[in-house]
Amino acid sequence: MSLVKLMDTITIAISVTDRHASARWYKDMLGFEALYHADDAGWSELQTNTAGVTIGLGEHTKPAPGNSVPVFGIADLVSARQQLEQAGVRFDGPNDVIEGMVQTATFYDPDGNALMLAEDLTGRA
Template identity: 80%
Template sequence: MALVSLEDTITIAMSVSDRHASAQWYQDMLGFEVVYHADEAGWSELNTKTNGVTIGLGEHTKPAPGNCVPVFGISDLDSARQKLEQANVKFDGETDVVEGMVKTATFYDPDGNALMLAQDLT
């Protein structure tokens, strides 16, 4: 039995230098939807494409890039990567492929936070 009972949601918090600019980037590049901006608290939240999973953006003058690596499932990684690269999104090297298992690619938001795409190959 767990010490606490968690709900069916998760928020992945990341440090950014400009929440509004970052929120716009997540909308434009990944299709996420702004839930709210709490300007007084320096916090914004966006719904991802996965039910119950939100991204929380905490505004800091010196963000801590790479403080987590959310992994998002995708059906066509190659096509998604091509579109992101055309929008000048930086990737960390080539796409990694484990034949018969998974294909992954790590990329970065404007503040250097690492994100990953993963395509199930099973």
């Protein structure tokens, strides 16, 4: 039995310099379709060919090469974070909230690999 119950979705977050150009590349090369572009948040999301798996493109002026972060969907991020912190899991600062869109929290595995939890705040989860 796991400490927290994840949902049946995963988003793989990738740092890019131009989300729109990257979205076109993923469409042309791999057949992924853009779900949306949240320009104010610097985020685009693409549907992969695998149910429940999306690619998130985070726009950065200097993305880290080879950087990708698995983002696990969760119904109640605050409760899950409390449980993980009580078990000694290290988090990277407070939760990030984009009102009406998403709440996220970055945490680390024992080797320092970044992982993220995301709670959908749009009401379409």
